[in-house]
Structure formats: C-alpha cells, structure tokens
Amino acid sequence: MLAHGDLPLFLVAALVLLITPGPAVFYIVARSVQQGSLAGIVSAVGVVTGGFIHVLAGTVGLSALVLSSPIAFTTVKYFGALYLVYLGFRAFLGKDQSGDPNLQVSPRQLGRVYRDGLLVNLFNPKTILFFIAFLPQFVDSTRGNPGMQFLLLGTIMVSMGLATDSIYAAMAGRASQWLRKTGSRLSYQQWFAGTVYLGLGIFTLLVSPARQA
Numbered sequence: 001m002l003a004h005g006d007l008p009l010f011l012v013a014a015l016v017l018l019i020t021p022g023p024a025v026f027y028i029v030a031r032s033v034q035q036g037s038l039a040g041i042v043s044a045v046g047v048v049t050g051g052f053i054h055v056l057a058g059t060v061g062l063s064a065l066v067l068s069s070p071i072a073f074t075t076v077k078y079f080g081a082l083y084l085v086y087l088g089f090r091a092f093l094g095k096d097q098s099g100d101p102n103l104q105v106s107p108r109q110l111g112r113v114y115r116d117g118l119l120v121n122l123f124n125p126k127t128i129l130f131f132i133a134f135l136p137q138f139v140d141s142t143r144g145n146p147g148m149q150f151l152l153l154g155t156i157m158v159s160m161g162l163a164t165d166s167i168y169a170a171m172a173g174r175a176s177q178w179l180r181k182t183g184s185r186l187s188y189q190q191w192f193a194g195t196v197y198l199g200l201g202i203f204t205l206l207v208s209p210a211r212q213a
Contacts, residue, residue, distance in 0.1 A: 006138060011160075014157045014160055018164045022126075023124065023200050024047050024051075024127075024161075026199075027047070027084075027117070027120055028047060028169050029172040031113065031116075031117070031169070031193065032168075032169045032170075032172035033176040034091060036176065036177065037172070037173025037174065038110070039109070040168075040169025041170065042110050042114050042117070043113050043116065043169065044161075045114060045117065045162065046113065046115065046116065046117025046119075047161075048121075048162045049114075049118045050117065050119070050122035050127070051121055051127060051154075051161060052158045054127050054128060055151060056151070058131050058132060059148075070209075073125060076123050077205065077207060078205070079123045080119075080124050080125065080204050081202070083116075084120060084198070084200045085198060087120070087197040088194045088197035088201060089194070091190050092194040094190060120200075125207045129209070135153050135154055
C-alpha cells in the first residue's frame with residue numbers, strides 16, 4: 001500500500017484540490033442558495049456518492065473504457081449537460097420560497113436533491129478525467145495491488161470531499177438566509193441557482209478527453 005511518506009503528500013494535494021472551487025462546489029453552493037444549508041449538504045452527499053461510484057468504476061477499469069470510447073464519453077457528457085440545463089430551467093420556473101429555507105425542504109424534496117447531486121456528478125465527464133489523472137500518480141504497483149490502492153485513495157478523497165463540500169454548503173446557506181432577512185423580495189436564489197446550473201451545463205459540453213483534469 002502507500003508508503004508513510006506518500007500519504008501526507010496525497011492528503012495535502014487532495015485537500016488543496018477539494019477546497020479549490022470547481023463545478024461540484026459551484027453546484028452545491030447554488031443548491032444551498034436556492035434551498036438552504038440542509039439541501040446543500042444532502043446535495044453534497046449525492047455528489048460524493050456519484051464520486052465514489054466513479055472510484056469503483058476506475059478501480060475495475062470502466063472509467064478507462066469510457067475515456068477510450070468516443071461514443072461512451074460523448075453520451076455521458078451530453079446526458080450530464082442536458083440534466084444540468086434541465087435543473088437550470090426548473091430553478092428559473094420554480095416558485096420562490098421565503099423564510100427559513102431549511103425548514104421548508106420536505107423529506108421527499110431532500111430525496112430529489114440527493115438524486116440530482118448523484119446524477120450530476122455521475123454523468124460529469126470532468127470527474128472521470130479527474131480521478132483517472134490524479135489518483136494514479138500516487139499508485140505504486142511495487143507496493144501491492146494497484147486496484148486496491150486506487151480504491152483506498154479514492155475512498156479517502158471522496159470522504160474528504162464530503163467534509164469540504166458540506167462546509168461550502170453550510171456557508172452558502174447561511175449567507176442566503178442572511179440575505180433573505182434583509183427584506184429583499186427579489187427571487188435572487190432562483191436566478192443564481194438557475195444561472196449556475198446552466199453555466200455548468202455549458203461547461204460540461206466543452207469537456208473533452210484531451211483536456212485532462
């Protein structure tokens with residue numbers, strides 16, 4: 001497995017990458033602004049679940065197969081982009097909610113929030129590229145089973161991602177709640193979330209296998 005000297009290096013590198021805002025962070029922040037911290041954290045759990053599925057796929061070699069197949073990669077990319085665009089229009093057309101957003105998200109809504117986060121990350125080609133490009137740098141076949149090393153590193157990283165993403169969700173939800181208390185009647189939450197979702201959809205369309213994470 002990993003040498004003791006390599007693990008701290010991996011942890012530091014992973015933390016730097018995780019706290020740097022990227023598509024997943026922007027998505028979670030948008031969800032928190034739209035529906036509150038609780039929904040943002042649940043969304044982060046969904047995103048992390050999708051990330052762990054990518055780790056499992058990378059461990060057994062499915063991610064490499066997707067990257068090697070233009071048809072498979074394009075299918076994943078377009079499905080992910082269209083789903084984000086769908087979320088964007090759903091945000092624009094949804095009814096604005098006032099008051100404490102955390103108290104207005106029903107269990108059924110939270111289930112949908114979790115599903116959205118999972119699907120957004122599961123069909124995010126950038127996530128596939130990221131794990132394939134980053135994790136193998138810390139895998140050494142002379143120290144044991146490479147697949148198990150990949151799985152261990154990926155599990156550690158997605159666990160760290162849940163913590164950092166949840167912090168972003170809590171901060172964004174608090175900021176949104178404070179802005180609501182200012183008395184503004186503008187449905188900025190809907191417009192912010194919808195714009196972010198549409199922007200991420202366009203960004204997803206621009207991802208190609210040649211553009212490594």
